[in-house]
Amino acid sequence: MQQFEAFIARHKPVAPSFHPHYEDALSIMLEAGGKRFRPALLFAVVSAYNELLIDGAYHAAYAIELLHTYSLIHDDLPAMDDADLRRGHETLHKRYDEVTAVLVGDALNTYAFEVLANAPFSDATRIKLIRSLASNGGSGGMVLGQAIDCHFENQPLTLEQIKTLHINKTGKLIAAALEMGAIIAGRNELEKEIYDFGIKVGLLFQIQDDILDVTQSDEEAGKTTNNDEAKNSFVTLLGLEKAMDEANVLASEIQEQLLSFDESLQGTLSPILKSYLHRHRQQ
Numbered sequence: 001m002q003q004f005e006a007f008i009a010r011h012k013p014v015a016p017s018f019h020p021h022y023e024d025a026l027s028i029m030l031e032a033g034g035k036r037f038r039p040a041l042l043f044a045v046v047s048a049y050n051e052l053l054i055d056g057a058y059h060a061a062y063a064i065e066l067l068h069t070y071s072l073i074h075d076d077l078p079a080m081d082d083a084d085l086r087r088g089h090e091t092l093h094k095r096y097d098e099v100t101a102v103l104v105g106d107a108l109n110t111y112a113f114e115v116l117a118n119a120p121f122s123d124a125t126r127i128k129l130i131r132s133l134a135s136n137g138g139s140g141g142m143v144l145g146q147a148i149d150c151h152f153e154n155q156p157l158t159l160e161q162i163k164t165l166h167i168n169k170t171g172k173l174i175a176a177a178l179e180m181g182a183i184i185a186g187r188n189e190l191e192k193e194i195y196d197f198g199i200k201v202g203l204l205f206q207i208q209d210d211i212l213d214v215t216q217s218d219e220e221a222g223k224t225t226n227n228d229e230a231k232n233s234f235v236t237l238l239g240l241e242k243a244m245d246e247a248n249v250l251a252s253e254i255q256e257q258l259l260s261f262d263e264s265l266q267g268t269l270s271p272i273l274k275s276y277l278h279r280h281r282q283q
Helices: 002-010 022-031 037-049 051-075 098-117 123-137 142-151 159-185 188-215 234-238 240-258 263-274
Strands: none
Touching: 002 022, 002 051, 022 051, 022 098, 037 051, 037 159, 037 188, 037 263, 051 098, 051 123, 051 142, 051 159, 098 123, 123 142, 123 159, 142 159, 159 188, 159 234, 188 234, 188 240, 234 240, 240 263
């Protein structure tokens, strides 16, 4: 991932002006790092079939990371989760002000599609990539999940409703990363299967986050924890023990489906997923 980090450094959103901190604020959360889980999934699919396409894939991976980072900045706002810490750093509305955080999120959102539009692929491939990122990160995906999450605070949902919430809020962008990898690799026959697999991975990822929210400190998580009491999380609905059981079952299903993929794809995805499939147990 070092080369990807270098790519990000070379393609930072630049807005030189007399504003005292806007340009710096655009880069802080990007440079803070994070798991880079979604880019890693995209690279895994591409490298399984054609490593020569990895350099071009940096654009798509960066676009996903930009959109994801915007969502975190907005998720931390006082109107939403009102969090103080993200990626081990003070959140933007705390470091600067709420207006800066809102506008930086807006800027990263739109810059994601500028980066993707400049990717060195055919027009047809770029359109498919843009469609995938927009549909999964927008009104029928991540944003929908956020809307449900915020509206139903302090209003308990059913387990199926919570799954719908988090499939949209978290799962679809993870699924999009895998789907976009298949698009870049030209594996049209794999797109739906790998997308559906990504939905499961995303749902597990969210259950694990809910577990870690109550079992880790702010310092361990690198973000504000114990902040979900009013939210519809798997832990608030099921309790910690049953949420762990739910994560274990889903992790086993994902492992089984992973073994159904061809050897090349198994070989690139397995090392990444190995670090995540059971992270809810690592306490």
